[in-house]
Amino acid sequence: MGERLAVVSGGGTGIGAAVVRGLVIDGYDVIIVGRRGEVLRETAERISWESGRSSAVQAVVADLTDPAQVAGVVAAVGERTVDAVVNNAGGYLGGDTDTLVDVAAWWRANLDANVLTAVLLTEALLPALRRPGGRVVLVGSIAAQRGGAGPYSAAKAALHGWAYDLAARLGNEQITVNVVSPGYVADTEFFGDRMTPEGHAARVAATLVGRAGEPDDIAAAVRYLVGPSAGYVTGQVLGVNGGSVLGR
Ligand SMILES: NC(=O)c1ccc[n+]([C@@H]2O[C@H](COP(=O)([O-])OP(=O)(O)OC[C@H]3O[C@@H](n4cnc5c(N)ncnc54)[C@H](OP(=O)(O)O)[C@@H]3O)[C@@H](O)[C@H]2O)c1
Secondary structure, X not given: OOOEEEEEEOOOOHHHHHXXXXXXHXXXXXXXXXXXXXXXXXXXXXXXXXXXXXXXXXXXXXXXXXXXXXXXHHXXXXXXXXXXXXXXOOOOOOOOOOOHHHHHXXXXXXXXXXXXXXXXXXXXXXXXXXXXXXXXXEEOOOHHHHOOOHHHHHHHHHXXXXXXXXXXXXXXXXXXXXXXXXXXXXXXXXXXOOOOHHHHHHHHHOOOOOOOEOHHHHHHHHHHHHOHHHOOOXXXXXXXXXXXXXXX
8 A cells, every 4th residue: 555645537548557566656645536447447457557655556437527527535544634636627528609608618517627626536536635744736728828718718817827826824833835837738539530740740849849749748747736745835837848938
C-alpha cells in the first residue's frame, strides 16, 4: 500500500492515465474516476501490474457532473486522507446554435463537463484533504488563454477564477491550488475523429519547440505541483504548451 493517496478524475485515458502512472511511480495509491467502467478497470489493472503493487490503482465509476455519483468517490476514499485531487476530467463537447435552447444546451454541457466535474469532486473531497500539505490541481486548457473553442474556452477560463478563490480559501491550511494549462496534446481521446493531418501540422507549427505535446509532458507538471517541493506555489496557471502561448 502506498503511503499517500491521490484521486485523479478522467484517469482512465490520455493525460489522466499518464498522471496516474507518474503518481504511482512517486509512491501514491490512486483512485481513478470516469464514466466508463471497462476503460477505468483496464487502466487500473495495467498500471497496478506495471508497478508491482496489485492494488495501487482503484477504479470508481461516476459521472462527476452528478452530485449523487460523486458520493461514490467519497465512499471509496472512506476514512483515508487524500493528499491530492487532480481534476483532469473534461473535454470539448460539440453542439448546435440553431436556437437559443440549443445554445443553452451546448454551453451547459461544456460548463458541466469542465467546471462542475472539478467543483463537485473537489468540494466533496475537501473534508478528507490533508492539512497541512494537501494539493488540488485543475487541468485547464490553452483555449482559456487564447480562445478558439467557444463554451469550452469559457469553461476552462472559469477554472482560473475558481482556482484563485480556492487557493485563498485553503492557503492558511497549507493546501495549494493550481491550474495546469495544456497546449496541444496528441495521443488522447480528446480530439476523437475531429483531428486532421492539417490540424495537427498547424498546432505543431504554432509551438516554439516544433512538436505536439505528449500526455507525459502534462503529467510531469502535475507531479511537480502535487509533490512536496511545490508548497510555495499556489494560485498559479502553469502553461505546458511548447511555447504556443507565452507566459505573462
Ligand atoms: N488533448 C489536448 O490537446 C488537451 C489540451 C488542453 C486541455 N486538455 C484537457 O485535458 C484533460 C484530459 O484530456 P485528454 O486530452 O486526456 O482527453 P481524454 O482522453 O478524452 O480524457 C478525458 C477524460 O475525462 C473523463 N471524463 C469526461 N467527462 C467526465 C465526467 N462527466 N465524469 C467523469 N469523467 C469524465 C473521460 O472518461 P469517460 O469518458 O469514461 O468519462 C476521459 O477519461 C481534459 O480536461 C481536456 O479538456 C486536453
